[in-house]
Every structure is written in structure tokens, then in C-alpha cells.
Amino acid sequence: ACGTSDDKDNASDGKGKDDNFTVAMVTDVGGVDDKSFNQSAWEGLQAYGKENDLEKGKKGFDYLQSQSDADYATNLNNLARQDFDLIYGIGFMMKGAIEDIASQQKDSHFALVDEVVDQPNVASIMFKEQEASFLAGVAAGLATKTNKIGFIGGVESPVIERFHSGFIAGVKASNPDAEIVADYAGAFDKAELGQTIASKMYSSKVDVIFHAAGGTGNGLFKEARDLKAKDPSRELWAIGVDSDQVDEGKVGDHNIVLTSALKRVDNAVKDVATQAKDGDFPGGKEILFGLKEDGVGLAEVNEELSNKDEVVKAVDEWKEKIKSGDVEVPSSIKDAESFKAN
Amino acid sequence: MSNRLTNILIPIISVVLGILAGTIIMLVSGYNPIEGYSALWDGIFGEVYFVGETLRQMTPLILAGLAVAFAFRTGLFNIGVEGQLIVGWLAAVWVGTSFGDLPKFIHLPLAVIAAALAGALWGFVPGLLKARFRVHEVIVTIMMNYIALQASNAIVRDVLTDRKERTDYVAESASLKSPFLESITDFSRLHWGIIIALACAFIMWFLLEKTSRGYELRAVGFNQNASQYAGMNVNGNIILSMVISGAFAGLAGSMEALGTFGYASIKGGFTGVGFDGIAVALLGGNAAIGVIFAALLFGGLKVGALNMPLDAGIPNELVDIIIALIIFFVASGYIIRYMIQRFRKKGVK
Amino acid sequence: MGFIDILTILIPSTLLWASPLIFTSLGGAFSERSGVVNIGLEGLMVIGAFSSIVFNLAFADTFGAATPWVSLLVGMLAGALISILHAVASISFRADQTVSGVAINLLAVGLTLFLVKRIYGKGQTDIISEGFSKIDVPVLHKIPVIGDIFFSNTYWPPFVAIIAAFLVWFIMFKTPFGLRLRSVGEHPMAADTMGINVTRMRYIGVILSGAFAGIGGGVYAQSISSDFSHATISGQGFMALAALIFGKWHPLGAMGAAIFFGFAQSLSIIGSSLPLFENIPSVYLLIAPYVLTILALTGFIGRADAPKALGTPYIKGSR
Amino acid sequence: MDYVIEMLNIRKEFPGIVANDNITLQLKQGEIHALLGENGAGKSTLMNVLFGLYQPEQGEIRVRGKKVDITNPNIANDLGIGMVHQHFMLVDTFTVTENIILGREPKSGATVDIKKAEKEISDISEKYGLRVDPSAKISDISVGMQQRVEILKTLYRGAEILIFDEPTAVLTPQEIKELIQIMKTLIKEGKSIILITHKLKEIMEVCDNVTVIRKGKGIGTVSVSDTNPNHLASLMVGREVTFKTEKIPASPKEVVLEVRDLQVKDSRNVPVVKGLNLDLKAGEILGIAGVDGNGQSELIEAITGLMKADSGSIKLNGKEILNMKPRKIYEAGVGHIPQDRHKHGLVLDFPIGENIVLQNYYKKPYSNKGILSYKNIYNHARKIIAEFDVRTPSEYTLARSLSGGNQQKAIIGREVDKDPDLLIAAQPTRGLDVGAIEFIHRRLIEQRDNGKAVLLLSFELDEILNVSDRIAVIYEGQIVAIVDPKETTEQELGLLMAGSKGKGTGETSHV
Ligand SMILES: Nc1ncnc2c1ncn2[C@@H]1O[C@H](COP(=O)(O)OP(=O)(O)OP(=O)(O)O)[C@@H](O)[C@H]1O
Ligand SMILES: Nc1ncnc2c1ncn2[C@@H]1O[C@H](COP(=O)(O)OP(=O)(O)OP(=O)(O)O)[C@@H](O)[C@H]1O
Ligand SMILES: [Mg+2]
């Protein structure tokens, strides 16, 4: 009986699939348009699909959105059952679910973003967020006129801590006199909290705020836009995260987004898919994406900034130093506090 | 037609109407209802895995439904199941991660009981305030939900972990996970909690219908003055009712804590299970057996819905709409009953 | 930070938070004063938020700066429309009002997300470009100190909300309509024998609650979240209901309670950087509004009397 | 003869029952017309049809000779028909004025013109002698005053024809006198009245004609001058009824209940029982006469443990029971027929059978180690239902769907069956018809004859005089006199109840 069922499985495997290497991902509650890493990951999958002439759907690439964390396992399992060749879990919250399912579905391949799972059929995709936020910090340090800079975190977690520490170090590097005030909203989807925190910061003389808070950060942009709309001559900036959030900054003829700390989940996702397709699935490995791997970066700096050129120049210099390994960006707050630029 | 038959017909007709409404919505918004429903069907029955997941999803729903139904039957509206579930979850994880070296037959019951006690405590507060100060339980339980959410998040972050997103897994000795159930359902997350849930349904039925304590609880629910006149302790029974209801809700939390997840994490919002419990209780006519069937239905719909976007390209929120409409129809049972009577009369004439 | 500086941050933020709650709890007052429990305020806010955002996105070019106001009207209409479901179920079909309200909540979330995915092909809308934005209230912001605290760097909706609260108070307690509405919530049969159409009054009460909650949702979405997603309205409707009860079903009481909630909410965010509060773990500030509400209900307003007929369907001829 | 109202061959069905079956009622200009019938005969239904609350299936209504279609109360109002309902239709939290003008509010601009309304109301109340305080809240005024507000409501709307549905059931003797005076004034001012009442004496006193209905059917109309109470009663019930309850003289024995110096505050914390003393012996019925609000309810609630007493002593068979839990007091031998059967007496949503064990459900044989025995419960219920003639489709029927009289019989069965040493009966016949009243009185006397003590509280002087062996008059929280029913009159009792010191056969402090 065993033999026949095996045969049948093989047969259906062979027949059911053409040669397409199919990929799919499970998002958390944010969905593929969270303007953050879910969205970025999905863009990566789409890019992979385009490159390989695949269509959205079971024969190509697809995604499932979770309505709550109870859905992670069901969704991952569902995709594994649909015989996708590679399945991504987007976000460290999916670590537990991937651990379980990967040990059950040994023939399926998984990739997890932002956390490490040590199993032969799981690839762990990690980023050096601190390098991106370091550059953002450099830009902020040079852009500030008041020497007060703000940081808004979503939930305290290793990822956000990396953003936070890199930012501190970056500011120190470009403007040792600047003071940084930080606040955590405790959530990634509470724009209203972001707005109130931003309002508090802007009214206490902060003029540049960087957020690493997902949807909560939308409140930052809202507050900045409102203040700018009321008084277009006021100089204040917001810095985006994950993807280029320049669209969130438009106020009439102005834009309040200084730049964005990019976390190229799209590149990483596409990269790993391509590797897997080519038979080099990095199972059981932790793949680090930093500046050097084009896994993180800094978006265009705003044209309106009076000393844009200076900023761009500084950013480029630091970028080289980091890439070359001359500078090691701290990944914990403690290290960042004691960070000294050369 | 007997009254009992009508009482069974109303939820069935409501479900049919809900599905009908779902069809119309799909047609209007340009989806293919046949594809939609077969995706839903496959997502529930297509593989034994999904059947296992349905039962798994149903487990906390039964308990949440019992919590709401129990309170309903004793004249109280417990909208705080959500919060009681959260504290139960937390308590189960706390115990489950704390005493690593206890034997399973002590550790697991301990963790489960801790969840029930935590839920009970969370129900005790509104019960006490209602009994002592006549504060409406609906408003207190809503507030208690938020307190539970914030407090549990803070405890996960600062007490159970060192500023992390989620706790460790509970010890094997406190886990409800069952390799056996998982293996017969092709690695679904079905766990032994389903037995606890079914046992609780039996307990609720027995307690309310067969014991003198249940008689008292029901009497107080219907008429406090008469109960006081009859020598019952009205305040005590109000509190007891909320405590029992809260304990059921706490147990629902332990299902998630020790079975489905095995850990507690920081929650951005409510789990929704508590609110679904209201729907389950209502559809089940606030009776234990009804709650089981209603939980099965909603569990199936929720699990099956996850298959709709992939198989048919239809947003899974469609199922939420259908569930909401079913609740509307059941709640409007009066008009359905009226229709049945009209229909029956015509049939006779 | 000086005390005045703190107030200039705290007060506008308090008012901003309070305004959606004020509108929604005023709606609740209409419904509950007419005898219909409306736990569906949350869902009605969702509808209002959704429809005003969708309208705002689609017509920002047409209406320009007036867009948020026009969108509010759209949110109001949508809320009123959906509330008819609650009215039909709980008034005509004698459904349990609380249950019907819960159904409204589930339906609203399901329906709006379904539509968002259908319309935009993704789980949330874009960010609106024409939201309510910061203003200085003309003339008043020039008053020394007071002007800085209350009337500068603020938004219009809070002021509209406060005016609306007084208006609702006037309607409810000074006009024949208000007298009739309240009589229907206290003793519908008495009202019936006085020739008042109980069903009609209750429909009006519920539909007004939908309209106001729709405005509340629209205000929230357009002045705070700026887009619509599953997380936009998460509990504000319940808070509005709490404000209504906290305020003893009185429009001005509800307004006061809403402002109190707004204050507690702002304090929990801003508090962490105030000297007085910085050592208090944030969780205490986060749960403060809820604990305070419970304490208040228990302590000095425990005997808040709900409208007598609240929650009971009116069946002609029954006693 | 001119009829102002003619209801001809009215038929009104409710699901499963014909409440009005071909009933005809004709009201003459300027008369008081009584409508008489047992509980559930269909009186209220008929009047609700006239007032537009129900639509009849058959029959026609003529007002001043013109056929009309009264589809809602507004039309009734426009036709000059006003109704004072059996259960008051007043909004407690509103003022007198607000209640009266509701639906017809005078306006100035957008607002209600309260000043104008108050003026108008005091004009009307002066004209008909209906004293009210227009700005008082309903919840703060007496029942009698509330009834005047009900009457004012109809007059404010210009009613010419007034329907009174059991207006006297809730009034004290004094208030009844006032009401009768008011009705007479109304007639003098040219109004016509339909009066529903179970009290034949009232009919004989004020009415001109009586229409009798029985089980939904019209029995006929008789002129009051051609009839007498016995005749009316037999028309209504369909058999002979005795009024004077037969009983042998009491033979009181040892003291069962001893109340000393009892002090009780009411729910608003006002002292209402102020040092009350009372003795009640086995084998006697002690009636408590008094105007409502003199502390009688609180006295009973203190004895039964439903309310806390501040001080004093209550002894049952020599044992102190003051402030014990109600259950302990029952177990010590107290039975209690409560004043408000819906509020206290029954769980309306329980089957009548389960209501019969409301205080005993936890005892054997109804429950064993906490597990109920439905078999024993319903066996017992069947016994009580048969013994006390409770008319119900079955013991599984919800208490809610029994008529008031049958609900009351079930309660009395429950309390009497416990065979308590002390049976407290608070207004046991309120709102019941003569047949039911007779039955209940016999049961109370039977209890006495079996050597039990009975404490009877009633606002009906007839009942007190007929049933009691001794009468204690309560006034302002104290027993002010003890009189022998055979040696007193209603007039004397009335005076004592109003607080004038009478001759009294017992001393006032110790009874
Ligand atoms: N709303 C109703 N629905 C169904 N049946 C009703 C309703 N109201 C009354 N009935 C039926 O009509 C009959 C007549 O009731 P009605 O209230 O008119 O009696 P009544 O003569 O006023 O009695 P009472 O003296 O107790 O006031 C009742 O026996 C009952 O069966
Ligand atoms: N809404 C209703 N639906 C069904 N039956 C009703 C309704 N209202 C009254 N009844 C029926 O009317 C009958 C008499 O009721 P009713 O309340 O008039 O009795 P009653 O003797 O007047 O009691 P009470 O003394 O409390 O007024 C009962 O059989 C009851 O079942
Ligand atoms: Mg009656």
C-alpha cells in the first residue's frame, strides 16, 4: 500500500506541475500593501515572477494574508500543500509556525525574514538594518537646525533596536552635538499614536524625526504634513523606513520626507528565490543582507533640503566606509551610546 | 409544528439565508459563487488536514461560546470574554513556562486550572461590581478587555521575557499538543483541548439543567426580586455566574496557550475569539449542545475562508460578512418564526 | 518643559482624540434615549471611516479643501444607511439589540475590508491628501495663554463636536421631538397611548446614531489615521459607548466623558516625557482610562439610570 | 336615547383565543357605565379596541351615531375618547406637565413652551378639582396623584368620553372617595364615563348601567337601579357567589409572632417603621389596616428578612429572627404571599411547576446532593395545581402565560402547602375577581382553623373586616389601635387609619 501511494504522489507531482519554480509568501496582518516590508517582499516576488514569466496564482507566485497570528500556521501549511516550491514567512512572528511546519513538511522549502530558524529546509533572511538607519542618522544630523532629533519605534524588538542603534550612531557621526529623543508606540498599526508622539516631539523643538514603526509611522507623516501645511516656511522633516516613503510627504508644493532608510526585502526575497530556482537553495543558512549586498540602503535625499549636496556627500562617504568594513555599525543601543566615529 | 422544531429550524434557515446572501454578494461584486463556495468547501473538507484545523479552530470557539451562553442564561451579558481569554492565555503560559520539571499529570492540569482561575478572576470583577454597586456588566467588561490586553502585553514584555515579542514555548509537560492527533490529521494543529471543550459543554449543561445551583443561577437571571424573596443569595449568584463564565473564557485562552500556539505574544489587538463567542452562543441558542454545533460551523467557515483567496481569488472577509448576516438572521428569529407560522397555516388550510 | 508648554501639547491632542468620541457618543445618545441599545457604534464608525476615506480619495480633486467636510457628509449618510439594518432587526424584528449590534460590528469590518480589497486590490487604502489639518481658530487664538492652549495648532472637528453636543442637548431636552424621543425610551407604551409612533421615533433614534457615528468615524479617519485599514477603528466605538454611559446618557455628560478619555489617552502617550510621569511604567498610563472609567462608574455615578425601556423591543399590547 | 359610544358586535382574537366574542356596549351621554367581568373576561381588550390600540376583527364602532374607524390612539383622541389605563402610562422621570403635554406640546419657536402648558394644566385641574403639582416628577408623587395626572392627560386633550380601567384597584379608601367625587364632577361638566372595576360596591354607588361580560362573551346590560351585588356577581361568574365569608369564631392559642420596638428605614433611608409592637397568636387572623405608605410593606419585609431592620426584636415561636436571612426565616416556619406577585412571587420565565418549589428546590426530595429531581418536583407541582385549582394547560407552562388569578392561586398553594406556623398574606386578592377572592379567603381561614397564625395586609377594608379576627391599625409606622371587626365600622377604621385616636380595644403601645 505504501508503494502505491508513493507512486501516486510522484505521479501527481510530475503531472500537476510544469517546470515553473513556484513561490509564495504569507504576510502578517499588515497585508501586501503595508508600505513596509510585507509590501516590499511582495514586490520582490512580483519582480521574480516577471523575470521568469510567471503569473499570479497557484502556477506562479502568490501570497496569503493572515487575519491574526492564529492564521500563520494554517496559511503556511496551506501553501505547502499547494506544492509551492518555496514559501516565505514575512516577519519574525512567523518563526514558531515555520519551525513546526518545516519539521513536518520536510520536502517543502521555506524562507523566513527577520528571524533565524535552524533547519535544513529553511533559509533565514536577516538584514543589517543598522546600516540603513546609520545613513539616515547621518542625514538627520546634518539636516537639523535645532540639534534635536526624534526617533519613533514601533514595538521594542531586536529588529527595531537595530534601526534605533544605527540611527543613534549615524547622528553621532555627523553631528555629535545633536540630542536624540526616542519614544516607542508599542504597536505597528496605530497611526494615531505615531501622530501624538510626533506632535509632542515637533512641539519640543525637534525638527527631524525618523520612524521605524510600520503603520504607526503614518501618524508621523500626517503630523509633519499638517504642520507644514499650516506654516510652509517651517523647516521640519520626517524620515521613512523600509521602502521609499516619499509619497507620504507631499504637502502642496512641498515634501516633508527627508529620505527613507531602505530595507530591501524585495531584493532579498527575489535573490533567494532565484538561488533556489537555480538549485542553490541556502537551506539551513542565515543570509545577511547589508549595504554591501544591496539589502539595505538610503533613498534619495529631498531636493528641498538647503544643504542637500553636503548631506549626499556625507552619506556616500559613510556608505563606502561601511561597505569596506572600516566602520562597524553598532546593532545594540548600548554599543551605539558608546559609538565613536573614528 | 412543535416549538422545539421551530427552535432548530431558525438557526438552520439563518445559515441558509446567510449563504444565499453570500452568493448574491459574490455575484454583485463580480466573483463566481460556485468557485467561491467550492474553495470554501475544499478549505474545510478538502483534506483531512483542514478537518483537523477546523476542529482546532472550533475548540476555543466552543469555550468562548459557552462563556457567553452561560452568562446569557443567567441574565448577564458577558462581552468581556475576549479579555478573560487573554488573561487565561497568559496565566497558562506563565505556569506552562515556569515549572519545567513537574510531571505532566500535575503540570498540565495546573496550567489549565491557572487559566480558568485567571479568567474567573477577570469575570469576578464585573460580577462583584454588578452585585455590589449595580454597575452595568457590559461596560465594565468592555473596559476589562482593554485592561487585559494592555496588562498582558506588559507582562509578556517585562515579566515573562526580557523585552521580547513573545515568550518561550510552554514546557512539554504542560502542552496539550498531540503528535497522535497531528499525525492522523496530516499535521494539523489539532490538540487534546477539544476534549476539555466538549467536557465543559457537558458541565455547563449539567450544572444549569440538573443541579439546584443551576436552578438558582437561572432564577436570579430571570428575576432577582423573586430570587431574593425565595431566599437565594442574589449577589452571590451574580458573582458566581460571572466567575464561571470567566472560567470558561479563561479555558478558551488555555487552548491557545497550551495547544495551538504554545506561547504568548504581544498582541496588537484583540483575538476576536471572544466576540465570535457571542455569535456562537447566539447561533447555538445559548444551549451547550447548540454551542458545539455553532462552533463547528464557525470554525469551519473561518478555516475554509483562508482557502478562498488562493483558490478563487475572493477576499476571505466574505466569510465574515456571511457570519455577521447569519447572526442578524438568528437574532431576528421572531420574523422567521412568524414566517414559519404563516407558512404552516397556509399549508394546513 | 514648562507647564504651559505641556498644556499646549496636551490640550489640542486631547481635543483631537475626543472629537470622534464626542460625535459617536452623541449618536449613541439618540439611539439609547429612544430605547435601543447600540453596541454597533463601533461598526458604524468603521462604515463612516471607510466611506469618507473612499470618497475623499476619489473626489479630492473635485472638492479641494472642502473635501474632508463633504466626505464627512458621505460618512454620515453611509453610517445612517447601515444603521437601518440595526433598526430593522432590533425594532421591527425584535432581535436582541445587543446581539444585533454585535452583528453590525462584524458586518462593518467584513464588508469594508471586502470592498477595500475589491476596489483597491489590497488590504488598505492609500493615504488621503486632503484631510483635516491644523488651524489656528480665527480671533480666539490671539487671546493670551488661553489662545495658545486651546485655539492654536488645533483642528476644526473638536470645535464642531462641542457645538454639536450643545445642539443635541437642546434638541433632546428643549424641543417636542426630544421629549417624544425620551418618552419612547422610558415608557414606549405610554408614548403610544399619547399618539406617538414608537416605531418611527426609534427608527429616527437609531438612524441618527448611525449618522453621528458615521461622522465620528469620518473625523477619525480624516484627522487621525488618514487612511482606512482593518486597524483604523479599533475600539473607539466602544469607548464612545462608555463615554455615553459614563456621561449618564446626557449629551453634555457624554461630551465631558469623551474629553476625559481623550485626555487620559493623550496623557498616556505624552506622559512618558513629563517630569511627573516619566518613572511610571507606561502600562499604567495605558490602562488608566479604563480603570478610571470603572472606578467612576463604581464610585460616584454608580446609580446612573439608563432609559427604563432600554433594550426591550416594543410590542404593541404587551405589558 | 342618544348614545355617545356604540360598540356593536365586537370580535377580537388573539393567537389561540377569542378575547372579545360579539360584544356590544352602548354608552349614553352623561352616564357612568360599568363594565364588569372576571379576570381575563376581555374588558381591557374591549376598551383597548375603543381606544385604537387594537383593531377588531369584526363589528363596528359608532361615536355620536357616526361609524368610525379607530386605527390608533390619535384618532381616539380626536374623537374625544380618553383612557385611564389599568397600569399607569406615565413616564417616571418626566414631570407632571411633560407627561400631560406629551404628543401635543405647545411651542414657542422650536422649544416646548412649558410655562404656557403649566398654565393650561392648572386651569383644567382647578375646573375639575384635580389637585396636582405641575412641576413635580412622577416618581416623587403618590399613586393617587399619578392617577389624577392620567385623568388630566385625557382632559388636556379635550376628552368627552373617559374610560377608567380598574382605577380603584391601586387606591386607598380615601383616594377612592376623592376619585368618585372627581367622576361626579366630570359628569356634571357633561362628560361620559366607562368604568371597569371588580368592586361591586363601587358600581352600586356611582354607576347608572352595567354591561357584564363573561369569558369574552357579552352577557348583557342592566340598569344599576334594577340590580344588586349578588345578582351582578352571579351574572359575571355564572353561578351563585357568597360574599360574607363563613367562619367559626377563632380560638387563639400561644403567641407565634412577637414584634417589639421595631425600627425600619425604607429604601431611601427614611424611618418608616418607628418602634412598632405586635403580637399574633396561633389560630387567629390579624388584619393590618392602614393607608398605603404607613410602613406596612416595610414591616412585612422586615419580618421576612427581605429588608434590614435597624433595631428592635422579632420573635417567632419565642426565637429571635430579626435580620436573619430570608431562607432561615422560612425554615423557621414563615410563609409569605407577597404583595407584588410578578416582582417577588414568581419567576415568570420558569414553568409554573418549577415556581412551586421556588423556596424548596434545594431540599429533599426535590434535590439530592445538589442534583435536582424533576420527577419529584413536577409530581409535587401537579398535586398543588390540582389542590388549589390552578387553571393551566400543564405544569410545564411558563408562569408568564397564566392569568393573574391563577398565578396567585399557585403562589398561595405553594405557601400554604409548606404549612407555616405564620402565614403572611400581603394583598392576596389584589386585582382578582370575586370567584378567586372567595377561594383565597376560604384558604386563609382554613389555615387559621388548623391552628396557624395568619397576618393579613390589605387596603380593602371589606376584606379586612370580613376575614380578620382582630384588626391592627397602622399609622406612621406604629400600631395605633387594635379593634374587633365585629364591633367596628368602616367609618371608625377610616378615622383611625387617618391618625385620629379612636376608642380602640387594646392599648396602643403593646398589642
Ligand atoms: N396582548 C394579548 N395577546 C394575546 N392574548 C391576549 C392579549 N391581551 C389579552 N389577551 C387575552 O384576552 C383575554 C382578555 O384579556 P383582558 O386583558 O381584556 O381581560 P380583562 O377582562 O381586562 O381582565 P382583568 O380583569 O384581569 O383586567 C385574556 O384572557 C387573554 O387570553
Ligand atoms: N401579550 C400577551 N400574550 C399572550 N397572552 C397574554 C398577553 N397578555 C396577557 N395575556 C394573557 O391574558 C390572560 C390574562 O392576563 P391578564 O394579565 O389580563 O390577567 P390578569 O388577571 O388581569 O392579571 P393581573 O392581575 O396581573 O392584571 C392570561 O391568560 C395571559 O396569558
Ligand atoms: Mg388584570
Ligand SMILES: [Mg+2]
Ligand atoms: Mg384588564
